Amino acid sequence: MENNLPKPIGPAEVMYSGIIFDIIHQNMQIGNKTETYEVARRSPGVRIMFVNDDKMLIAKEYRAEISGWDYRLPGGKVFDSLREYKEYIDSGDEIIDYALKAVENEGREEAGLVADNIEYFSKSGSGGRTVNWDLYYFVVDKFHENEGGQMLEPGENITCDWMDFEDVRAVP
Incomplete structure (x- = not known):
């Protein structure tokens, strides 16, 4: 064997x-x-589980590449370019520090929320043998609204809704 x-x-x-x-x-x-x-190989990403009592924040984003709406946890890239990702790989630094910074940025940008308490939850890798794309999941249970609301990039169309945990299971 x-x-x-x-x-x-x-x-x-x-x-x-x-x-x-x-x-x-x-x-x-x-x-x-x-x-x-x-x-x-793709630069890693983060997903943020904003929780408030028995609800979770779900993002609805229009994705041109699928010509439709994508429902998911708010989040985004850990590095904005492959060059930055390659520099990280060569640095020997811990990914978690970069991922935490991405949670702070993406929370403000996509959800319009500032994370006051961030806890690492898990990591998932996807694609098996053919695609290397790690996603880092974090729970944020203390937060406040960003003074300027969402800070979407050009071309982003994202709305966020609080959903009961049970309803989240039914999201397409």
Whole structure:
């Protein structure tokens, strides 16, 4: 069974670097075979669970890439560019410090709320073998309204609604 575990051969190679994704090739040794793995790597993101009594804040955002509305927890990118993400990777710093800063920024921008108490909840990775995109989840149970309300970027169309926990389960 150990013979079947993929082992990297040499360094990974960035084949393409876009605005959001890097496409990476890594040659792997699997038993007596060699195979090239391809992975799309994206800068990590944060999702914020704003909770108030028995309600949670859900964002409704128009997404041009799906030509429709997306319902989700407020949040966004930890790094604004792949260059910043690569600098972080090379730095050896802890991601959690950057993620906490993103929670503060995204809470103000998307939800119009300033987080007074932020607790790390969990991390999820998605995409299995083909996509590397980590999301860091945080709970914010103490907050106040941002003096200027939401601070949306050009092209963003986001509204937020408080929903009962049970109703959140039914969100598409």
